[in-house]
Amino acid sequence: MSFRDLCNYIVIDSDVAPGPNPWPIIGNLDIIGRFENPFQGFGTLAEQYGDIYSLTLGHTRCLIVNNLDLIREVLNKNGKFFGGRPNFLRYDKLFGGDRNNSLALCNWSQLQQKRRNLARRHCSPKESTSYFTKMSTVGCIEIDHLMERLKNEIVPGQPIDVKPIINAACANMFYQYMCSMRFDYDDVEFKQFVRFFDEIFWEINQGHPLDFLPWLLPFYTGHLNRISYWSKTIRKFILDRVVNERELNVDPDEPDTDFTDVLLKSLVENKNMSRNTIIFMLEDFLGGHSAVGNLVMLALAYIAQNPNIGTKIQYEVDIISNNGERSINLSDMSEMPYTMATIFEVLRYSSSPIVPHVATEDTAISGFGVTTGTIVFINNYILNKGPQYWSNPDQFYPDRFLEEKSTVKNMKEDNRSSENEPTKFQLRKNLSHFLPFSIGKRTCIGQNLVRAFGFILLANILMRYNIKSHDLSTIKIKPASLALPADCFSLLLSPRI
Ligand code: HEM
Numbered sequence: 001m002s003f004r005d006l007c008n009y010i011v012i013d014s015d016v017a018p019g020p021n022p023w024p025i026i027g028n029l030d031i032i033g034r035f036e037n038p039f040q041g042f043g044t045l046a047e048q049y050g051d052i053y054s055l056t057l058g059h060t061r062c063l064i065v066n067n068l069d070l071i072r073e074v075l076n077k078n079g080k081f082f083g084g085r086p087n088f089l090r091y092d093k094l095f096g097g098d099r100n101n102s103l104a105l106c107n108w109s110q111l112q113q114k115r116r117n118l119a120r121r122h123c124s125p126k127e128s129t130s131y132f133t134k135m136s137t138v139g140c141i142e143i144d145h146l147m148e149r150l151k152n153e154i155v156p157g158q159p160i161d162v163k164p165i166i167n168a169a170c171a172n173m174f175y176q177y178m179c180s181m182r183f184d185y186d187d188v189e190f191k192q193f194v195r196f197f198d199e200i201f202w203e204i205n206q207g208h209p210l211d212f213l214p215w216l217l218p219f220y221t222g223h224l225n226r227i228s229y230w231s232k233t234i235r236k237f238i239l240d241r242v243v244n245e246r247e248l249n250v251d252p253d254e255p256d257t258d259f260t261d262v263l264l265k266s267l268v269e270n271k272n273m274s275r276n277t278i279i280f281m282l283e284d285f286l287g288g289h290s291a292v293g294n295l296v297m298l299a300l301a302y303i304a305q306n307p308n309i310g311t312k313i314q315y316e317v318d319i320i321s322n323n324g325e326r327s328i329n330l331s332d333m334s335e336m337p338y339t340m341a342t343i344f345e346v347l348r349y350s351s352s353p354i355v356p357h358v359a360t361e362d363t364a365i366s367g368f369g370v371t372t373g374t375i376v377f378i379n380n381y382i383l384n385k386g387p388q389y390w391s392n393p394d395q396f397y398p399d400r401f402l403e404e405k406s407t408v409k410n411m412k413e414d415n416r417s418s419e420n421e422p423t424k425f426q427l428r429k430n431l432s433h434f435l436p437f438s439i440g441k442r443t444c445i446g447q448n449l450v451r452a453f454g455f456i457l458l459a460n461i462l463m464r465y466n467i468k469s470h471d472l473s474t475i476k477i478k479p480a481s482l483a484l485p486a487d488c489f490s491l492l493l494s495p496r497i
Pocket of ligand 1: 075103104105116123284285286287288289291292295347352353354355356436437438439440441442443444445446447449450482
């Protein structure tokens with residue numbers, strides 16, 4: 001017996017994680033169905049079965065991990081065994097019939113490594129690089145367009161359906177950054193592109209019975225056809241309005257102009273990338289704008305519910321912008337910790353689920369055997385809302401992300417006595433249990449874009465407007481989801497004097 005066989009033998013023979021007995025056909029779906037949200041349910045079940053337990057959903061074996069050490073073991077230490085993604089029909093429909101076309105929903109492969117490498121520099125720009133400056137510049141250019149639009153659309157005292165406008169502004173920030181172009185807010189095809197991506201973002205954030213009971217397919221053909229239609233329309237828009245023309249003008253001898261240029265050159269330079277692959281990549285990254293738009297909408301909703309948070313952001317904005325004399329840009333970020341803390345609090349509070357991982361070979365977690373194909377759910381809801389990690393976790397409270405700047409440092413920086421100075425704050429550094437973008441080899445590639453464009457949008461909107469709701473009961477937010485329905489609540493934006 002080889003060492004490898006021996007290991008497999010040990011793994012297969014090792015204990016199976018505890019869990020409820022499954023019913024035929026549905027498995028344990030009845031248990032999950034009892035909870036308003038599966039991730040809240042996962043936490044409740046952990047009280048009964050422990051921090052690691054198994055469930056059978058339909059016929060699929062699943063493992064749920066519920067504490068930081070176990071989550072690190074799956075994502076970091078043993079990440080190479082958990083690089084797969086679930087084989088859901090809906091995922092195929094979203095990506096031209098094959099989920100492996102998608103960056104987030106594909107199984108791990110050499111191609112995925114290559115795609116991540118190609119995207120990293122552009123889509124995860126580091127501070128002090130020219131890409132970072134570009135983010136700041138395009139963000140501020142779009143803010144001017146957004147403010148003009150809001151000024152024309154807002155009727156004093158009337159609520160406004162602001163989500164499509166914010167999403168369109170985000171989409172243009174992404175288009176300018178990645179394709180060096182923007183679209184008019186009234187462009188019908190562009191509006192459709194923005195709307196369909198928002199529908200997809202909602203869709204992808206929902207669990208669906210079909211995922212675990214594929215024999216239900218005949219009852220959901222209408223739904224799947226709708227998904228296909230959204231994604232085909234988006235692809236056509238990107239081809240017609242961006243790729244087809246840009247393809248004619250690629251010059252491998254000129255420096256890269258933007259992400260589209262890099263992608264198109266990779267075809268010419270024959271880096272084993274197919275045209276299909278790069279079009280799906282561009283689509284995936286442009287689609288990231290919906291995540292940012294929904295994040296900003298949630299921030300505005302929480303501000304409408306807690307007006308003092310808006311006031312505190314405005315306090316920072318007013319100091320930095322000298323009472324609105326100029327827009328807020330990315331170089332202001334380090335001086336506006338409360339605004340950033342609000343963005344982090346939205347990420348914590350909304351607790352977007354981590355895309356499930358799948359075991360690609362037989363292995364073990366914490367001594368429990370895991371067989372190939374097992375779906376592993378990372379319960380980051382518990383990391384974000386567990387009382388063991390946060391005090392008053394159900395309160396929306398950005399200050400929890402702040403700590404006092406050390407006095408000695410203040411004195412050195414300011415070269416004056418700190419006695420009469422107001423306390424200065426900075427973002428807390430040691431928050432190892434806060435993993436909104438996950439960790440390990442499949443960590444989010446778009447997190448810098450989220451922070452940058454989210455910050456620019458939130459700060460500049462608050463600079464010009466007070467945010468309220470005409471009726472707070474209309475603000476309905478689903479727990480454990482960053483996504484809001486495409487048609488959600490309106491808000492009252494009143495110009496600041
Ligand atoms: C608030 C917004 C966002 C949040 C909370 C978020 C969070 C996440 C999480 C939790 C994952 C899964 C990591 C894992 O499986 O371990 C992920 C993957 C990913 N994200 Fe994000 N993300 C956001 C926005 C974006 C944006 C704007 C982009 C691109 C422009 C992006 C690109 C990606 C990609 C490409 C992956 C897949 C990486 C892989 O599987 O190899 N994300 N994101």
